[in-house]
Structures are given as structure tokens and as C-alpha cells.
Amino acid sequence: MTTRVASRVPGDVGRVLSAVEEAAQGSKLWCAAAVAMAWLGGRRGRKAAVTGLAAVAVAQLLANGLGKQLADRPRPPREWIPHDEVDDRPDSSSFPSGHTAAAVAFTAAVARSWPQAGGVCAVPAAMVAVERVQSGAHHPSDVVTGAAVGLAGAWLVRRAPRLRLRRRRRARALPG
Numbered sequence: 001m002t003t004r005v006a007s008r009v010p011g012d013v014g015r016v017l018s019a020v021e022e023a024a025q026g027s028k029l030w031c032a033a034a035v036a037m038a039w040l041g042g043r044r045g046r047k048a049a050v051t052g053l054a055a056v057a058v059a060q061l062l063a064n065g066l067g068k069q070l071a072d073r074p075r076p077p078r079e080w081i082p083h084d085e086v087d088d089r090p091d092s093s094s095f096p097s098g099h100t101a102a103a104v105a106f107t108a109a110v111a112r113s114w115p116q117a118g119g120v121c122a123v124p125a126a127m128v129a130v131e132r133v134q135s136g137a138h139h140p141s142d143v144v145t146g147a148a149v150g151l152a153g154a155w156l157v158r159r160a161p162r163l164r165l166r167r168r169r170r171a172r173a174l175p176g
Contacts (some may be wrong), residue, residue, distance in 0.1 A: 001133075001140050017131035024099055025129050028093035030056050030106040037110070039118055048113035051157055052106040052121075059153030060098060063146055070095040076136050090137070097138045097146030103128040104150025111159055 023029040034049035041048060073095035103125035111118020129147065132138040138146075 008075055008176065014131075014134060017127050020097065020124050021131040021135070024103060024124065027056050027060070027102050027106075029124060030102060033106070033110075033117075033121060035079045037114065039130045041114060041117065044114050045117070048110045048117055049148045051113050051154075052110040055105035055109035055150075055154040055157040056102045058156050059101040059151075062153060063096050063098040063101035064092075067096045067145075067149065068098070071095040073139075073142070076139055078136070094138050095142045095145065095148050097129070097132050097142045098145045099132055100125075100129045100138075100146030101149040104147045105153035105157075106150075108151055108154035112154070112158060 020029070023032075030052065034053050037045040037052075039045070073096045074092050075090075080089040106122040107118055107125040109119055127144050132143050132146075133140055
């Protein structure tokens, strides 16, 4: 499947995917989107931006801080990738895809607060996921797992305030 994806993406599309992935490197794309949302979106935009960036942080911690340390999976073999992008990939573990985890975490967290912005973010997030396989940086299962980690990161960020609020309510309800 990795070979099929890497060989079937036309050159021009591959260059666009690479440009989007480069923008997403180090979460630059998601930080820029958060700034735009906070600036243009009022209260809802600020909430979406903060939630999105918090979800990226959690997903990165889970994917890169934990997942890659536990699973030392090699990148797809160079001979599977029919183009030179394979030379520009990291040496770290392939599993899971941290780029995909961050992209999905940001998108899922933003979509909860601001569905329209989440829909817009879904396009580059999907492009990042496809590019990670197309470039030979990841196996499809790395990307799928990265997406699951991203969803988990967004879910954890969404749940955190509720958990704190419940603890406060219980603490007030207990006789002291």
C-alpha cells in the first residue's frame, strides 16, 4: 500500500502535499491557524485556538514522547519509494505519525468549538496524512494510528475542564 500511494500521486500534487507538510513541520501551520482564528473569530475563535493548540501539545506528547519511544519501528524501505523525497525523512521511529497526530488533534479540537473552522482545517490535515505515506516517511498504519492519537488528544483536552469542574463540585458538596 505504501508503494502504491507513493507511486500514484502525480508530481504536481506531491509538491503541493510536500509544501503543506513543510508548513505543518513543528506545528507552524497549526500555530498560524490558531493566530488567525483568535484574531478573526472573536470569543469562539479564541476558544477554538486555545483548545486546538492544547490538543496538539497532548497529541505530540502521546505520539512523539510516548509512542515513538515504545515502538521502534523502521521507516518504509527506500526501495519502496519511487522518488527522491525518501531522502528527506527523519531517522526516528516511524510509529506513530506525529505529524498526523498533531494535524488531527488540532482539527478535531477546533471542530468542536467552531465547526466551520474545523472543516477548513480538515483539508490540510488530510493532506499531511497522505503526504506522510506518499513521501515514504510512514507506513499507512503509522498514519492511521497517528490519527487515532490525535483524536485521543482532542478528546482528553475536551474532557479535562469537565473533570476539574466535577472535582470542585464534589469538594463543595462534601461536609467540611
